[in-house]
Amino acid sequence: MIEVPEALARSTVEREGESGAEWIAELPGLVDELLERWGCEFDGAVMHGGVGVIVPVRRRDESSAVVKVSFPHPGNVHEPDAFAAWGGRGAVLLHERVDERFAMLAEVEDGDEVAAVAGRVGRRLAIPAPPGLPRLRERADAWEEDLRKDAVALPHSVPGRVVDAAVATVRELGRVQPDILIHGDLHAGNILRADREPWLAVDPKGYVGDPAYDGGTLLKSRALTLLEADDLPKAVHRVLDMFAEAAEIDRVRVERWAQFHAVQAAFWGRRHGFRRARGGPGLDWLIAFADRLAELLTERA
Template sequence: MTSPANPFTIAPGIVLPPVILQRFYNYQGRAQTDVWLESVAVKLADWCRTWRIELETIEPPDTFNVVLFGRSRQAGDIVLKISPPTFESRAELEAVRQAAGPGFVRLIEAEPAISLMMLERIRPGTALRDVGLFDEAMTRVGAAKLLEFWREPEREADLIPLERWARELLEHEPARHPQLPADLLAIGGEIARELLLAPTSRTLLHGDLHHQNILRRGDDEWVTIDPKGLIGERGYDIATWMMNPWGAPLRDDFIDIANRRLDIFAEVLGEDRARLAKWAVFHSALSLCWSLDAEQPEDPEGDVAFLRSVVRLLD
């Protein structure tokens, strides 16, 4: 029987609580995790000396990735992002590198072998969701940020093809979740195969653009953060937006909101509206599969209800 995780001091005054450590252990095993965290602690100490960083003393929140904040005398306010070394974290780092530009968060330094990044901290960092814009205005900002982000992918071996990203949906076995309406996931699977079989473009995708991944900087510019690092058809990148912000899909007028969003995305991005609707269904079905396979599913009933709603966009 595995002994409970003990707190781990990742940097002076910053302790990873047992709940986070246990999640890491469940993911990649205790021995591998302990070696990785020791390497992270050594590199953090090195960076703090080299960049003259003073870290904020906080208890990291209970999330899969660990995010720390500090101030460097050379680089200003910084964010340190620590992720278990996986193909997903490698793809994120590569996307951050490739997306370099004034409208994207700046990568200051990285240690790919241990999935450690030092990024600029966006100040004031107000999320698009929280500035009081109407939904249509926020959607136009999102569309503009996609046009700014998209580019010909480089180093494709370090990015994630949509076919791999969608594996849980493509390989879904209805018998594993008999409580679910099989017809909904079947529709999602059929649409996924149709879209992936004949893509109309191939680009570097953000993969997770929503209202909290666009932050306001002090010069009043919007800055995009937290890409997934995918490769595929441009239309997929509107899909996460359609499910956000939190609570929007539960509104009585959600279908009206979703249709207006599709109109805006089709207009600004120059994409086929009907195909964008299919990408929304694709991602909704995929998200439901992720939710069901999660260690602690968040809201499978809500995901089912959202998928039922978004399928109506195909009419």
């Protein structure tokens, strides 16, 4: 029986309360049940993300895989749907799924963070979307409302023109988006080095919308690396250029979505903190960087 990582248990209970505590208590038994159901054996240390566990296993045919069990939440519903639609093309193969338990048995390869190939992976994942997946265009009204509300309600130093640029992106790009399946959270940590293909995506949100949207999630994931850059504008320019060229999508759209993501992050950090820092100097530092990035991207737009 697995031991639930302490950090996952603590964050889940803090975030979800009693329902989170109940899920954590049931998790070891659920994993045992899934391993028996799928004929797998433990094959390594239990890992975790923000919302679930990842258990390395060996299947009956001696191949490696992972059992992933996520906390039951609407945001985790469509991950297996996206994997099923891609069928291993640019993403890991989904071997088994138990949707009512938010559980999957998936292909695994050796992990390695790489941002330079995100555009190529995104291009491979951009396929006509199956029905029933969440459309990003349906979030546009809420995005605009939140941006305007936060700009008024929160103490901040984000210039009005920066907020206006993000709102314009929502209005001009967010409300009319193609029926294309995209990852939705494409960044270096969600791309694995592989044998079957050079790189494979994991942990998709399974959204439907503009492939350029993922350029913003990629840029946010590079924040710590960008902070070390001698020339921040040049470093940002290079990341977005590489992504857009490899993904074969419009560079301006990528930059506008990246600016929108940066403004969202600046306000989100003030309201909720970030996973890397919930308070104190670390949070202040990340918020200041989000502000700087949002303004930089507005100047370039």
